[in-house]
Amino acid sequence: MAYFDVASSAPLHPVARQALQASLDEGWADPARLYREGRRARLLLDASREAAAEAVGCRPDELTFTPSGTHAVHSGIAGALAGRHRAGRHLVVSAVEHSSVLHAADAHEAAGGAVERVPVERSGAVDPEAYAGALRDDTALACLQSANHEVGTVQPVAEVAAACRAAGVPLLVDAAQSLAWGPVDGDWSLLAASAHKWGGPAGVGLLAVRKGVRFAARGPADERESGRSAGFPNLPAIVAAAASLRAVRDEAAAEAERLRGLVGRIRTRVAESVPEVEVVGDPVRRLPHLVTFSCLYVDGEALLHELDRSGFSVSSGSSCTSSTLTPSHVLHAMGVLSEGNVRVSLPLGVAEADVERFLEVLPGVVAGVRERLGAPVAGAAGASGGGGEPVVDALGKRCPVPVIELAKVIGDVPVGGTVRVLADDAAARLDIPAWCGMRGQEYVGEEPAERGAAHVVRRLV
Amino acid sequence: MAYFDVASSAPLHPVARQALQASLDEGWADPARLYREGRRARLLLDASREAAAEAVGCRPDELTFTPSGTHAVHSGIAGALAGRHRAGRHLVVSAVEHSSVLHAADAHEAAGGAVERVPVERSGAVDPEAYAGALRDDTALACLQSANHEVGTVQPVAEVAAACRAAGVPLLVDAAQSLAWGPVDGDWSLLAASAHKWGGPAGVGLLAVRKGVRFAARGPADERESGRSAGFPNLPAIVAAAASLRAVRDEAAAEAERLRGLVGRIRTRVAESVPEVEVVGDPVRRLPHLVTFSCLYVDGEALLHELDRSGFSVSSGSSCTSSTLTPSHVLHAMGVLSEGNVRVSLPLGVAEADVERFLEVLPGVVAGVRERLGAPVAGAAGASGGGGEPVVDALGKRCPVPVIELAKVIGDVPVGGTVRVLADDAAARLDIPAWCGMRGQEYVGEEPAERGAAHVVRRLV
Numbered sequence: 001m002a003y004f005d006v007a008s009s010a011p012l013h014p015v016a017r018q019a020l021q022a023s024l025d026e027g028w029a030d031p032a033r034l035y036r037e038g039r040r041a042r043l044l045l046d047a048s049r050e051a052a053a054e055a056v057g058c059r060p061d062e063l064t065f066t067p068s069g070t071h072a073v074h075s076g077i078a079g080a081l082a083g084r085h086r087a088g089r090h091l092v093v094s095a096v097e098h099s100s101v102l103h104a105a106d107a108h109e110a111a112g113g114a115v116e117r118v119p120v121e122r123s124g125a126v127d128p129e130a131y132a133g134a135l136r137d138d139t140a141l142a143c144l145q146s147a148n149h150e151v152g153t154v155q156p157v158a159e160v161a162a163a164c165r166a167a168g169v170p171l172l173v174d175a176a177q178s179l180a181w182g183p184v185d186g187d188w189s190l191l192a193a194s195a196h197k198w199g200g201p202a203g204v205g206l207l208a209v210r211k212g213v214r215f216a217a218r219g220p221a222d223e224r225e226s227g228r229s230a231g232f233p234n235l236p237a238i239v240a241a242a243a244s245l246r247a248v249r250d251e252a253a254a255e256a257e258r259l260r261g262l263v264g265r266i267r268t269r270v271a272e273s274v275p276e277v278e279v280v281g282d283p284v285r286r287l288p289h290l291v292t293f294s295c296l297y298v299d300g301e302a303l304l305h306e307l308d309r310s311g312f313s314v315s316s317g318s319s320c321t322s323s324t325l326t327p328s329h330v331l332h333a334m335g336v337l338s339e340g341n342v343r344v345s346l347p348l349g350v351a352e353a354d355v356e357r358f359l360e361v362l363p364g365v366v367a368g369v370r371e372r373l374g375a376p377v378a379g380a381a382g383a384s385g386g387g388g389e390p391v392v393d394a395l396g397k398r399c400p401v402p403v404i405e406l407a408k409v410i411g412d413v414p415v416g417g418t419v420r421v422l423a424d425d426a427a428a429r430l431d432i433p434a435w436c437g438m439r440g441q442e443y444v445g446e447e448p449a450e451r452g453a454a455h456v457v458r459r460l461v
Numbered sequence: 462m463a464y465f466d467v468a469s470s471a472p473l474h475p476v477a478r479q480a481l482q483a484s485l486d487e488g489w490a491d492p493a494r495l496y497r498e499g500r501r502a503r504l505l506l507d508a509s510r511e512a513a514a515e516a517v518g519c520r521p522d523e524l525t526f527t528p529s530g531t532h533a534v535h536s537g538i539a540g541a542l543a544g545r546h547r548a549g550r551h552l553v554v555s556a557v558e559h560s561s562v563l564h565a566a567d568a569h570e571a572a573g574g575a576v577e578r579v580p581v582e583r584s585g586a587v588d589p590e591a592y593a594g595a596l597r598d599d600t601a602l603a604c605l606q607s608a609n610h611e612v613g614t615v616q617p618v619a620e621v622a623a624a625c626r627a628a629g630v631p632l633l634v635d636a637a638q639s640l641a642w643g644p645v646d647g648d649w650s651l652l653a654a655s656a657h658k659w660g661g662p663a664g665v666g667l668l669a670v671r672k673g674v675r676f677a678a679r680g681p682a683d684e685r686e687s688g689r690s691a692g693f694p695n696l697p698a699i700v701a702a703a704a705s706l707r708a709v710r711d712e713a714a715a716e717a718e719r720l721r722g723l724v725g726r727i728r729t730r731v732a733e734s735v736p737e738v739e740v741v742g743d744p745v746r747r748l749p750h751l752v753t754f755s756c757l758y759v760d761g762e763a764l765l766h767e768l769d770r771s772g773f774s775v776s777s778g779s780s781c782t783s784s785t786l787t788p789s790h791v792l793h794a795m796g797v798l799s800e801g802n803v804r805v806s807l808p809l810g811v812a813e814a815d816v817e818r819f820l821e822v823l824p825g826v827v828a829g830v831r832e833r834l835g836a837p838v839a840g841a842a843g844a845s846g847g848g849g850e851p852v853v854d855a856l857g858k859r860c861p862v863p864v865i866e867l868a869k870v871i872g873d874v875p876v877g878g879t880v881r882v883l884a885d886d887a888a889a890r891l892d893i894p895a896w897c898g899m900r901g902q903e904y905v906g907e908e909p910a911e912r913g914a915a916h917v918v919r920r921l922v
Contacts, residue, residue, distance in 0.1 A: 001497055008491045009693065017485055024478055028657065030469045034765060034782070035774035037464055067528030067664065068692030074681050100691075103681035196489065196693055203528065203664040203695030220535050220564035223784060230561075231529030232470065232657055234664030237695070304495060313496035321495070323684065 002354040003313045006197075007149055007177060007290055007345035013199030016244035020201055020236050027235035032223070041235055048235075048242035055245045056175075056191060057183040058208045064228040065204060065238050069176045069194025072205035073100040075217065075228060076172050076190045080141045081108060083214035084170070088138025089113040094126045094145065094155070095333035098174055101143050102329070114138075123282040124153035124334050132163035139169045146178040150317050150330040150343055151281030152263075152290030154178070158186030170213050177287060179206075180248045180348075181256065189213045195241035198248045199348070203234045204241040248348065252288075255348050260288040262355050266344060267291055273363045278438060280336045290345040292317070294331070295366050296435060297375030297404050298340025306365045307342070312358055317341045319399050319427040326426040327399070337434035338427050339400035340366070373400065376407040392421045395451050399427035403435050406457065410441065413459040418444060424452025432457065463815040464774045467658070468610055468638060468751055468806035474660030477705035481662055481697050488696035493684070502696055509696075509703035516706045517636075517652060518644040519669045525689040526665060526699050530637050530655025533666035534561040536678065536689060537633050537651045541602045542569060544675035545631070549599025550574040553630075555587045555606065555616070556794035562604050562635055563790070575599075584743040585614035585795050593624035600630045607639040611778050611791040611804055612742030613724075613751035615639070619647030631674050638748060640667075641709045641809075642717065650674045656702035659709045660809070664695045665702040709809065713749075716809050721749040723816050727805060728752055734824045739899060741797045751806040753778070755792070756827050757896060758836030758865050759801025767826045768803070773819055778802045780860050780888040787887040788860070798895035799888050800861035801827070834861065837868040853882045856912050860888035864896050867918065871902065874920040879905060885913025893918065 003011065012020075023044055029037035031045045046060075053060040066072040081091065093105050095117045105115045116134045120126050126144065135142065142164050147154045157173055164171040170189035178184065180198035184191060190213060195204035207228060209215050215228075222230035263286075267279050276296035295303065300318025307314055315321075317328025318341040327338035346355070390409050394402035402423040413419050421432060429446065432455045436443040444456035464472065473481075484505055490498035492506045507521075514521040527533040542552065554566050556578045566576045577595045581587050587605065596603065603625050608615045618634055625632040631650035639645065641659035645652060651674060656665035668689060670676050676689075683691035724747075728740050737757035756764065761779025768775055776782070778789025779802040788799035807816070851870050855863035863884040874880050882893060890907065893916045897904040905917035 003490075003498055005490075005494065005496070005498075008494060009489055012485050012489050020485070021482065024473050024481070024662075028470055028473050028663070029464075029466075029774075033466065033469060033774070033776060034762075035464075035466070035769045036462055037466075037774055067532070067695070070683060070692035071528065074691060100681070100683070103683060107681040194693065201695070201697070202489065202693050203698055205692075220561070220568040222531060222561070222564060230535065231531035231666075232655065232663050234528070234662070234695070234698070236662070237664055237698070301495075308496045313490075313494070313498055315494060 001311050001313060002358065004344045004346055004358070005313050005315050006347045007343065008315055009196050010199040010347060012201060013244040013248055015247035016200050016240040019243035020240035023236040023239040027239055031233065031235065044235055044239050045233060048238045051242040051246055052206060055183070055249060056179070056206060056208050058191070058210065062208050062210055064207045064209070064225045065233060066207050066229040067203055067205065067231065067234065069192060069197065069205040070100040071229065072192035072194070072207040073098070073174055074104050076192050076207050076209070077101065077104040077108070077141065077143065078218040079209070079215045079228065080170055080172060080190055080213065081113065082216040082218055084140035087140050088136070090136050090139040091115045092118060092131070092134045092139055092142040094118050094120060094131070094143070096120050096124055096148050096330045097143060097145055098149055098176065101174055120333050122334055122336065124148050124151045124280070124330065125155055125282055125285065126160065128156045128159035128163060131160045132167070135164065135167040135169050139167070141172060142169050143172045143174065145174040146184050147287050148281070148330060149177045150328055151292045151334070152287040153282040154285045154287065157184055157188065161186035161188050179245070181252050181288065182249070195237070195244070198245055200241035200244045201237040203237045251348050256288045259346050259350070262346060262350070262352065263289060263291045266355065266359065269359045270362065273359065274366050276438065278337045278434070280331070280334060290343065292341065292343045294337035295340030296337065296438065297370050297373060297400050297407065298366055299369060299373060299400055300339065300341050302369045302372070303340055303342060303365065306369060310361045310365060312361070315343045317343065319425070325398070327430050332430050335434070337431055337438065339403060339431045373404060375404050389417065390419045392419060394421055394423045394428070396424065398425050399431060402428045403431050406432065406435065410459055415459050415461070418456050418458045421455040421457065422449055422452060423455060428455060429453070462772050462774060463819065465805045465807055465819070466774050466776050467808045468804065469776055470657050471660040471808060473662060474705040474709055476708035477661050477701040480704035481701035484697040484700040488700055492694065492696065505696055505700050506694060509699045512703040512707055513667060516644070516710060517640070517654070517667060517669050519652070519671065523669050523671055525668045525670070525686045526694060527668050527690040528664055528666065528692065528695065530653060530658065530666040531561040532690065533653035533655070533668040534559070534635055535565050537653050537668050537670070538562065538565040538569070538602065538604065539679040540670070540676045540689065541631055541633060541651055541674065542574070543677040543679055545601035548601050551597050551600040552576045553579060553592070553595045553600055553603040555579050555581060555592070555604070557581050557585055557609050557791045558604060558606055559610055559635055559637065581794050583795055583797065585609050585612045585741070585791065586616055586743055586746065587621065589617045589620035589624060592621045593628070596625065596628040596630050600628070602633060603630050604633045604635065606635040607645050608748050609742070609791060610638045611789055612753045612795070613748040614743040615746045615748065618645055618649065622647035622649050640706070642713050642749065643710070656698070656705070659706055661702035661705045662698040664698045712809050717749045720807050720811070723807060723811070723813065724750060724752045727816065727820065730820045731823065734820065735827050737899065739798045739895070741792070741795060751804065753802065753804045755798035756801030757798065757899065758831050758834060758861050758868065759827055760830060760834060760861055761800065761802050763830045763833070764801055764803060764826065767830060771822045771826060773822070776804045778804065780886065786859070788891050793891050796895070798892055798899065800864060800892045834865060836865050850878065851880045853880060855882055855884045855889070857885065859886050860892060863889045864892050867893065867896065871920055876920050876922070879917050879919045882916040882918065883910055883913060884916060889916060890914070
């Protein structure tokens with residue numbers, strides 16, 4: 001098996017495993033107790049905090065261990081908003097943040113706060129000027145990820161942090177995807193991260209809050225972790241998290257160029273070897289190990305299943321792979337194709353041969369899924385609706401069927417004429433315009449319909 | 462070293478260690494993913510949930526894994542209160558709950574809710590009738606621990622659960638201290654527990670919510686754990702928690718009588734061998750492994766320090782061992798002496814010889830601490846304030862000094878006369894009346910003073 005989904009969760013790093021096992025004997029007692037076992041636990045906790053703080057680039061007393069990256073994000077956002085409630089209740093986030101950030105923003109909105117979601121460019125990056133323009137006098141907090149978790153695009157954190165600093169607004173950086181690769185540049189105020197993303201154990205998040213940042217922890221009082229993270233500390237996991245972050249950083253420095261090259265190879269070869277594919281995300285300002293592409297006329301779930309059968313574990317932002325049957329909000333915000341979406345995120349030390357085998361297998365797997373779905377082949381003509389404007393009724397059909405049906409009839413539409421696609425699948429709204437962009441056709445727009453929506457497409461070529 | 466503080470945190474059970482290590486290889490992937498590694502993780506998660514649910518006595522779909530017992534309590538109380546907001550905003554708790562419950566109650570109060578803290582008897586137990594009397598038409602939730610964490614007294618959960626059921630109020634049971642010993646009796650609605658208390662790893666709590674109980678999870682949305690516990694699951698720890706709970710239950714059944722006997726020996730021998738000691742908690746309805754006593758004229762911190770030097774790790778509810786310099790709220794609610802307080806909680810498999818050695822060492826350690834503090838010895842008379850009512854000025858002096866000063870002058874007070882003790886230490890309010898009770902003197906009451914309070918004591922014997 002080749003596991004290409006470290007952006008979801010990385011296998012435990014050997015250093016994490018060693019540290020975890022070593023500290024099971026010393027790290028079970030309560031570090032708040034004064035007896036020998038407690039003092040030993042306290043030493044481990046303090047040393048872990050120092051090591052993690054050094055890797056993050058903050059002071060140890062600015063760093064809190066939380067039970068997960070999600071807890072770090074939730075606590076960080078809630079605490080910073082509460083600490084700055086006098087400034088106002090306006091929260092700025094990018095449209096492509098991790099769901100933990102967006103869910104915290106939704107909760108803030110539900111409680112009467114205001115949220116502005118800054119759009120991104122087609123690369124997935126925010127425009128620093130657009131982000132700065134969203135800051136207001138009553139903005140209590142701004143959030144920006146260091147790099148996107150689905151497409152790997154690196155965000156202009158330093159520029160946005162400078163704009164936030166100038167506006168007097170604290171910036172919380174979700175560094176979950178990038179912390180293994182190095183500290184976050186720029187003058188951030190709060191930072192959140194998650195150990196299992198870098199090969200540390202599950203059960204450990206990091207929340208850094210710079211001195212001077214107003215912060216009022218939410219929830220019932222608890223004396224642990226400066227009152228910022230309730231509950232008995234998960235010490236062996238904390239020790240393993242801190243130890244592995246240092247080890248992973250060392251390896252990452254050595255591995256970055258090799259993985260960057262392998263991802264570059266995937267970007268090029270997929271575009272060459274798979275027809276009707278869109279490789280998304282910034283080709284240059286990106287994480288070294290992560291690449292995402294979408295395949296027209298492909299069912300993402302079937303694709304993942306076939307890749308799994310071939311020995312490759314990858315993930316997808318396609319709607320059919322989501323429990324809510326909506327496509328990834330990241331791909332949606334970027335305005336790129338979501339059907340047949342595949343995210344590949346390579347582990348440190350990945351074998352080049354595994355990447356090569358993936359590139360060899362992929363075109364056949366995609367072709368097989370397309371064939372089973374009856375996807376159009378180049379030059380094939382479909383059945384038309386007769387003399388008038390043809391109508392494709394794809395109601396009740398899930399991604400990628402509406403796009404496949406559209407592609408089948410477009411050959412029958414006279415150049416300059418239009419076709420209407422009736423669809424009620426959430427992905428159609430994203431994928432029909434994306435198809436138009438890829439095929440040089442014009443997406444005229446969406447009109448309300450009795451069920452779902454009618455997507456109007458004009459044939460240009 | 463003899464570690465006698467499992468009520469704080471138990472060393473990792475061998476079965477927990479094995480399960481943790483075994484699942485490090487299989488349990489790092491995201492159980493929500495459909496590829497092989499994810500499916501394996503999902504199998505482990507499902508199997509752990511079944512095992513834990515069986516031990517708790519609930520259905521697997523009623524059980525949620527949380528990052529700690531504190532999170533289970535906080536989420537359980539907040540979710541149940543929110544789910545029952547139409548019933549009202551009244552919350553009933555016992556006065557001797559764990560701080561996680563009381564802090565959640567404080568937060569509810571701060572948010573405008575009403576809280577009733579049901580007092581306990583001198584044994585530490587609530588009176589079921591008094592508890593039932595606290596339930597109102599607008600009571601949204603009631604909370605009661607299965608057994609007290611500081612004194613070991615078992616609460617009448619089944620009776621209180623029946624009263625709650627009759628009143629239509631859900632009962633949340635904090636079972637953190639007792640789950641190792643068996644399932645919680647009675648018709649409870651919600652249950653919280655913590656794995657590191659039974660020898661499982663840190664980082665795992667349990668929250669059970671019976672079907673039919675109205676529950677609305679608080680905080681930002683998250684799809685994990687039925688929406689009741691946010692963040693990536695700590696799977697190896699969850700596997701270890703579930704496996705060790707079953708193993709510990711088996712051992713506990715075999716160990717209960719032996720530990721009950723050892724604790725009984727401690728209760729008897731401490732009362733015999735240490736002068737001026739109060740053994741607290743119910744002598745019969747108690748946890749098998751836990752006993753607490755308080756020593757007059759003793760500084761709890763010094764006592765813990767000396768016991769640590771002698772190789773015994775115990776904890777204390779004395780004010781001098783608390784970061785807030787207030788005595789344990791449990792001892793306060795029971796109305797028992799808090800100075801020189803020691804809690805002994807024995808691990809499964811404890812060596813009888815270690816308990817014997819503790820009983821041999823303790824009298825000398827207590828005597829040494831008393832000697833260094835200048836505590837009164839039997840029959841010694843102190844200096845009086847002259848002809849009138851003597852005044853002991855213990856302002857600025859910490860527990861146990863005010864009581865020591867009082868004991869030194871009581872011999873100079875004529876029988877029937879009074880003495881005033883000026884004190885501003887929080888423990889004096891508890892310990893001066895407790896001293897009176899132990900010495901057969903009358904505690905007349907507390908009067909306001911320029912600083913602190915004046916405690917008036919009448920000499921009867």
